[in-house]
Amino acid sequence: MTARLALTGITKRYGAMLANDGVTLSVQPGEIHALLGENGAGKSTLMKIVYGVVKPDAGEIAWEGTPVVIADPNAARALGVGMVFQHFSLFETLTVAENIALGLGSRQPMAALVAEIRQVAAQYGLAVEAGRQVHHLSVGERQRVEILRCLLARPKLLILDEPTSVLTPQEAEGLFAMLRRLAAEGCSVLYISHKLQEIRALCTAATVLRAGRVVARCDPRQETAESLAEMMMGGALAPASRPAARQVGAPCLSVGGLTLPSQEPFGTTLRDISLELRAGEILGIAGVAGNGQKELLAALSGERRAAADMVRLDGQGIGALGPAARRALGLAFIPEERLGRGAVADFTLAENAMLTRLDDRIAPHGLLDLKAVGALAARLVARFGVRCASIQAQGRSLSGGNMQKFIVGREIDAQPRVLLAAHPTWGVDIGAALAIRQALQDLAAAGCGVLVVSEDLDELLEIADRIAVLSGGRLSLPMPVAEASVEGIGLLMGGAAHAPAA
Amino acid sequence: MHDGFALLALLVATLRAAAPLLLAGFGELVAERAGVLNLGVEGMMLVGAAAGFIATAATGNPLLGLLVGALAGALMALLFGVLTLTLRANQVACGLALTIFGVGLSALIGLPWQGTPITGLATVIWPGLDRAGPVAQQFMLLDPVVWLALAMPFLVFAFLYRTRPGLVLRAVGESHDVAHALGYSVLRVRYAAVVFGGAMAGVAGSYLSLVYTPMWTENMVAGRGWIALALVVFSAWKPLWLALGAVLFGFVTIAQFHAEAFGLDVSPHLLATLPYLATVVVLVLISRDAGRLKLNAPAALGKPFNAAG
Numbered sequence: 001m002t003a004r005l006a007l008t009g010i011t012k013r014y015g016a017m018l019a020n021d022g023v024t025l026s027v028q029p030g031e032i033h034a035l036l037g038e039n040g041a042g043k044s045t046l047m048k049i050v051y052g053v054v055k056p057d058a059g060e061i062a063w064e065g066t067p068v069v070i071a072d073p074n075a076a077r078a079l080g081v082g083m084v085f086q087h088f089s090l091f092e093t094l095t096v097a098e099n100i101a102l103g104l105g106s107r108q109p110m111a112a113l114v115a116e117i118r119q120v121a122a123q124y125g126l127a128v129e130a131g132r133q134v135h136h137l138s139v140g141e142r143q144r145v146e147i148l149r150c151l152l153a154r155p156k157l158l159i160l161d162e163p164t165s166v167l168t169p170q171e172a173e174g175l176f177a178m179l180r181r182l183a184a185e186g187c188s189v190l191y192i193s194h195k196l197q198e199i200r201a202l203c204t205a206a207t208v209l210r211a212g213r214v215v216a217r218c219d220p221r222q223e224t225a226e227s228l229a230e231m232m233m234g235g236a237l238a239p240a241s242r243p244a245a246r247q248v249g250a251p252c253l254s255v256g257g258l259t260l261p262s263q264e265p266f267g268t269t270l271r272d273i274s275l276e277l278r279a280g281e282i283l284g285i286a287g288v289a290g291n292g293q294k295e296l297l298a299a300l301s302g303e304r305r306a307a308a309d310m311v312r313l314d315g316q317g318i319g320a321l322g323p324a325a326r327r328a329l330g331l332a333f334i335p336e337e338r339l340g341r342g343a344v345a346d347f348t349l350a351e352n353a354m355l356t357r358l359d360d361r362i363a364p365h366g367l368l369d370l371k372a373v374g375a376l377a378a379r380l381v382a383r384f385g386v387r388c389a390s391i392q393a394q395g396r397s398l399s400g401g402n403m404q405k406f407i408v409g410r411e412i413d414a415q416p417r418v419l420l421a422a423h424p425t426w427g428v429d430i431g432a433a434l435a436i437r438q439a440l441q442d443l444a445a446a447g448c449g450v451l452v453v454s455e456d457l458d459e460l461l462e463i464a465d466r467i468a469v470l471s472g473g474r475l476s477l478p479m480p481v482a483e484a485s486v487e488g489i490g491l492l493m494g495g496a497a498h499a500p501a502a
Numbered sequence: 503m504h505d506g507f508a509l510l511a512l513l514v515a516t517l518r519a520a521a522p523l524l525l526a527g528f529g530e531l532v533a534e535r536a537g538v539l540n541l542g543v544e545g546m547m548l549v550g551a552a553a554g555f556i557a558t559a560a561t562g563n564p565l566l567g568l569l570v571g572a573l574a575g576a577l578m579a580l581l582f583g584v585l586t587l588t589l590r591a592n593q594v595a596c597g598l599a600l601t602i603f604g605v606g607l608s609a610l611i612g613l614p615w616q617g618t619p620i621t622g623l624a625t626v627i628w629p630g631l632d633r634a635g636p637v638a639q640q641f642m643l644l645d646p647v648v649w650l651a652l653a654m655p656f657l658v659f660a661f662l663y664r665t666r667p668g669l670v671l672r673a674v675g676e677s678h679d680v681a682h683a684l685g686y687s688v689l690r691v692r693y694a695a696v697v698f699g700g701a702m703a704g705v706a707g708s709y710l711s712l713v714y715t716p717m718w719t720e721n722m723v724a725g726r727g728w729i730a731l732a733l734v735v736f737s738a739w740k741p742l743w744l745a746l747g748a749v750l751f752g753f754v755t756i757a758q759f760h761a762e763a764f765g766l767d768v769s770p771h772l773l774a775t776l777p778y779l780a781t782v783v784v785l786v787l788i789s790r791d792a793g794r795l796k797l798n799a800p801a802a803l804g805k806p807f808n809a810a811g
Contacts, residue, residue, distance in 0.1 A: 092801070
């Protein structure tokens with residue numbers, strides 16, 4: 001059988017970094033092929049080459065046996081390649097139908113297009129309203145629009161880049177069913193992910209990338225999650241140790257009746273949020289992106305002010321205080337964006353270390369004690385295993401995982417009463433993610449209250465003691481992890497009954 | 503009858519005063535909806551006014567003058583496009599520079615032509631203008647350029663919201679990265695929008711020097727380019743509000759003359775600021791909902807586009 005897509009020796013270099021190094025890959029008709037690798041392994045670059053967004057420096061692409069040059073996305077679509085991007089490529093202020101029309105390039109009238117959208121949507125079970133503006137849609141609905149846009153072009157190869165990272169477990173099941181049907185009809189699927197369980201459940205072939213090179217090919221159904229992880233990482237992993245039970249103390253951070261209207265055009269309004277974080281526990285906040293996570297974190301960290309009584313730290317109303325004042329009271333915060341909010345890309349590690357630590361030890365009488373700054377940075381690097389050239393290395397020169405270890409370490413080292421962590425392991429390689437989770441567990445064991453907001457449900461189930469779900473700006477009652485089920489949390493994430501799941 | 507005539511005269515005068523703002527404003531609206539902020543409207547209008555005037559004085563044909571004015575504006579915009587789109591220079595700085603350049607260039611090329619008499623457009627199209635009755639004269643004052651200006655809101659609205667190229671243009675202004683990923687040529691769309699905006703500014707400028715005044719004096723656009731720019735932003739990039747704002751400006755401009763005629767004892771300089779003041783105040787009131795302004799603003803406005811790979 002002729003392969004639908006065959007890549008041979010694809011190489012792409014960005015400056016000193018080889019994003020793809022002689023990658024060879026072939027996808028058969030009707031196959032669901034996984035492209036597996038850690039962040040930065042070169043998966044996205046490879047897919048952009050297939051889709052004509054990026055031009056390779058070397059290598060050949062053959063489509064159904066014929067060598068082709070994919071000059072731009074139009075050429076890719078003309079061949080029959082459809083792509084669902086990880087960060088959605090939709091226009092917020094345009095309607096669903098307008099977005100689909102832009103992606104199709106056909107000149108049929110809008111009414112006919114809307115009829116066709118309805119028909120294809122019904123055929124594959126993708127419910128969306130064609131006339132709505134995209135910024136009103138949930139993340140799951142947006143993904144359906146993206147997929148519809150591809151399906152209307154009748155693709156022969158559909159590429160999906162980490163599609164389930166924004167879906168509830170139930171929505172992900174629906175997506176898998178749709179993909180299996182599509183594959184049964186002869187369409188090939190290239191599925192990019194680092195979630196090993198879903199690759200084992202869905203895919204019939206896999207190519208594993210590490211540092212831009214193909215390191216393995218396998219049938220994921222024959223592998224275990226551990227063996228796949230070892231192929232990705234190139235070594236065995238020690239799982240984080242979880243203490244049988246942590247000593248949970250008195251409430252340290254409590255939020256009551258927190259209601260905040262959104263300030264952003266596409267933001268989420270927080271509605272009557274109440275929660276209680278106790279010393280020595282990890283409370284996980286689950287939810288699909290865009291349900292109020294950013295707004296809740298801003299209200300807790302002090303970037304958004306609220307009424308003083310709405311947020312309390314050890315009984316003291318801090319809702320009206322700014323971030324610096326809250327830090328001084330012992331509330332540390334690890335923001336979502338590493339470079340830009342957590343650290344400054346152009347600063348050295350030493351300078352980044354003092355950003356949130358400008359107390360009397362570092363800056364007595366308002367003057368910097370550079371020796372103390374250097375000692376602090378060196379301590380963080382040593383204690384948290386940050387791989388860097390020296391403490392004079394610029395923030396941008398570190399990999400995402402190392403920078404994140406440094407920021408997490410900086411906040412933990414401040415010995416806070418409460419630590420807020422936003423997506424602490426997002427975009428971080430597996431090794432660093434393990435280290436960060438372990439550090440958070442150790443901090444909780446030492447008696448600090450830790451609140452972790454994450455879209456990665458597996459992560460929360462692994463480290464949290466209790467989990468609450470944020471959906472549409474409302475927070476569910478927290479449930480102990482031992483009593484939580486993936487299905488129950490999934491229902492809450494999708495906006496089901498505002499009550500704890502069984 | 504007399505009241506009716508006065509009302510007609512007021513309406514005609516208002517529309518004539520609004521025409522340059524409608525033309526330049528809708529040209530800029532199209533450019534900004536494509537994501538390009540061109541602050542050089544004033545400069546493009548001035549160069550259009552000077553070039554159009556010179557062409558008319560040299561050939562005696564104001565229609566040719568309008569065409570030359572449009573071309574001159576388009577060339578200015580093309581220069582801006584090369585700087586900001588191809589070379590990715592800062593749009594705000596380049597726009598300001600374009601205006602300063604336009605002020606100087608128009609003064610330079612227009613200098614020998616100051617005080618030269620020309621045949622106005624209206625006289626050329628309506629040879630019987632001098633002999634017509636007063637009511638007919640009023641209608642004749644509404645020349646084709648005014649009609650074009652009045653049609654602009656409808657034409658631009660239909661283009662943006664009812665045609666495929668209009669949809670692509672809005673998409674490019676909303677997110678150039680997404681538009682690029684979908685295979686649209688961001689630069690081509692933006693060049694077209696910017697050059698269209700420049701041509702419209704050129705027509706607006708030559709309308710001032712060929713029809714409205716008609717003569718050439720230095721700096722004769724007198725800030726109308728800036729008002730057109732402000733109208734686009736304060737109207738939240740909506741064609742209807744932009745049209746209303748332009749007509750309002752025209753009305754207050756005319757009303758100010760009437761106030762002087764009534765013998766209102768206020769400095770004429772102070773009165774002359776009224777149209778600018780009134781337009782800004784009203785539009786600020788309309789657009790004081792910052793959230794809505796943010797929602798309507800083309801998200802990629804003013805951001806340089808750099809295709810990856």
